[in-house]
Amino acid sequence: MDLSFSPAEEAFRAELRGWLAANVPKQIPEPQTLEEEVAFLIDWQRKLFSGRWVGVHWPDEFGGRGASIVENYILQEELARTQAPEIIGRIGVNLVGPTLIRHGTAAQKQRHLSKILAADEIWCQLFSEPNAGSDLTALRCKAERDGDDFVVNGQKVWTSYAQFARWGILLARTDPAAPKAKGISFFIVDMHGPGISVRPLKQMTGTEEFNEVFLENVRVPAENLVGELHHGWEIAQTTLSHERGTSPRQLVIHRILLTELLRLAHATRRDGANAAADPLVRQRLAQAFIEVELTKLHNWRTLTGLLRHGKPGPESSLVKLFWSEMSQRLHDTAMAILGTHGQLMKGDPRAAAAGRWQRSYLYYRAASIFAGTSEIQRNIIAERVLGLPRSR
Numbered sequence: 001m002d003l004s005f006s007p008a009e010e011a012f013r014a015e016l017r018g019w020l021a022a023n024v025p026k027q028i029p030e031p032q033t034l035e036e037e038v039a040f041l042i043d044w045q046r047k048l049f050s051g052r053w054v055g056v057h058w059p060d061e062f063g064g065r066g067a068s069i070v071e072n073y074i075l076q077e078e079l080a081r082t083q084a085p086e087i088i089g090r091i092g093v094n095l096v097g098p099t100l101i102r103h104g105t106a107a108q109k110q111r112h113l114s115k116i117l118a119a120d121e122i123w124c125q126l127f128s129e130p131n132a133g134s135d136l137t138a139l140r141c142k143a144e145r146d147g148d149d150f151v152v153n154g155q156k157v158w159t160s161y162a163q164f165a166r167w168g169i170l171l172a173r174t175d176p177a178a179p180k181a182k183g184i185s186f187f188i189v190d191m192h193g194p195g196i197s198v199r200p201l202k203q204m205t206g207t208e209e210f211n212e213v214f215l216e217n218v219r220v221p222a223e224n225l226v227g228e229l230h231h232g233w234e235i236a237q238t239t240l241s242h243e244r245g246t247s248p249r250q251l252v253i254h255r256i257l258l259t260e261l262l263r264l265a266h267a268t269r270r271d272g273a274n275a276a277a278d279p280l281v282r283q284r285l286a287q288a289f290i291e292v293e294l295t296k297l298h299n300w301r302t303l304t305g306l307l308r309h310g311k312p313g314p315e316s317s318l319v320k321l322f323w324s325e326m327s328q329r330l331h332d333t334a335m336a337i338l339g340t341h342g343q344l345m346k347g348d349p350r351a352a353a354a355g356r357w358q359r360s361y362l363y364y365r366a367a368s369i370f371a372g373t374s375e376i377q378r379n380i381i382a383e384r385v386l387g388l389p390r391s392r
């Protein structure tokens with residue numbers, strides 16, 4: 001394995017560092033509402049876009065830079081290192097754009113791609129349903145042809161940022177008689193059209209990032225079908241493959257969290273002594289350090305696989321499984337160190353680290369659910385990496 005970067009990759013990093021040094025906001029405002037946060041993040045994405053740093057992995061002709069997998073990895077790493085906010089349009093940039101570039105019509109590309117990069121339009125992903133999450137092929141939302149339109153009826157759930165989205169990518173059943181994965185189609189849906197209602201769901205962090213979406217007789221023009229009728233499942237594989245792979249952003253975030261935790265362990269007094277002097281705390285911190293380093297190595301191995309074979313392969317499940325569970329162990333360690341004050345929320349004057357760890361602890365519970373639960377990742381590793389018999 002070659003662990004060095006090429007001169008071109010180093011030049012890419014240098015140019016990016018220069019731009020970030022001049023443009024990442026020095027002070028990120030503390031938003032009072034999700035609306036304020038979203039407005040700030042739209043401005044930030046526009047700024048990144050003006051420097052051509054959004055969707056760098058998209059081909060030049062669609063507004064990207066045709067950047068390599070390694071360059072995109074470097075971009076994610078550097079954005080996290082400078083603690084730049086994550087872009088708001090990530091569903092559009094990371095999932096929708098690459099799917100439309102591969103399977104969309106010329107008109108769909110023309111209409112949507114540049115607005116995705118510029119954060120002029122936010123997208124959401126209407127895949128999961130109340131009884132179709134891990135087994136997405138069980139979805140029941142249906143689309144029936146009626147003249148020049150399809151008429152969609154059904155319910156979606158856990159739809160992140162649907163309340164801010166102008167467009168959604170939707171999976172719906174178009175052939176109920178076909179075997180589960182065969183009769184599904186992939187559509188672009190106007191979230192502002194009649195028949196769509198969005199109901200935010202409050203998470204345990206207190207914010208309402210995701211939603212229930214109800215679709216009642218929603219008319220979707222036939223030109224919004226992506227790819228061939230009944231072949232949406234194959235197209236969804238393109239979308240989902242972009243959810244997997246490496247996670248340089250999470251790696252860097254957890255490195256920063258660990259540094260902060262070490263500082264807090266030195267600053268926290270327990271039984272009259274410094275918490276970092278407790279041998280059990282020291283062991284847990286050392287373990288956290290080892291696991292963050294292992295996350296880096298898992299990332300590098302997946303990156304190498306991507307470079308060799310062009311796709312992440314089933315080994316990417318190892319990265320997802322490892323980093324999400326590593327994160328939860330690291331947050332458990334943080335809570336053990338911070339004690340009861342660590343459990344207090346932002347706004348409480350007694351909250352340790354102004355409640356940041358409490359929020360982060362709750363937020364990262366979701367990491368072992370989104371983009372494939374830990375059990376699903378273990379099934380993939382068992383069957384496709386280790387070659388064990390398929391589970392029923």
Ligand SMILES: Cc1cc2nc3c(=O)[nH]c(=O)nc-3n(C[C@H](O)[C@H](O)[C@H](O)COP(=O)(O)OP(=O)(O)OC[C@H]3O[C@@H](n4cnc5c(N)ncnc54)[C@H](O)[C@@H]3O)c2cc1C
Binds near residue numbers: 124128130158159375
């Ligand atoms: C923060 C967050 C954001 C999300 N955003 C979106 C979004 O924007 N759009 C969208 O479409 N979806 C979104 N999701 C939904 C996400 O994709 C699903 O939650 C996920 O696929 C799991 O499905 P489920 O919640 O229905 O759980 P289920 O599939 O019902 O699973 C319940 C439990 O059973 C286990 N299980 C299920 N099948 C198996 C099996 N075969 N073997 C062993 N164990 C099994 C699971 O691991 C889990 O522990 C989001 C989820 C989260 C947490």
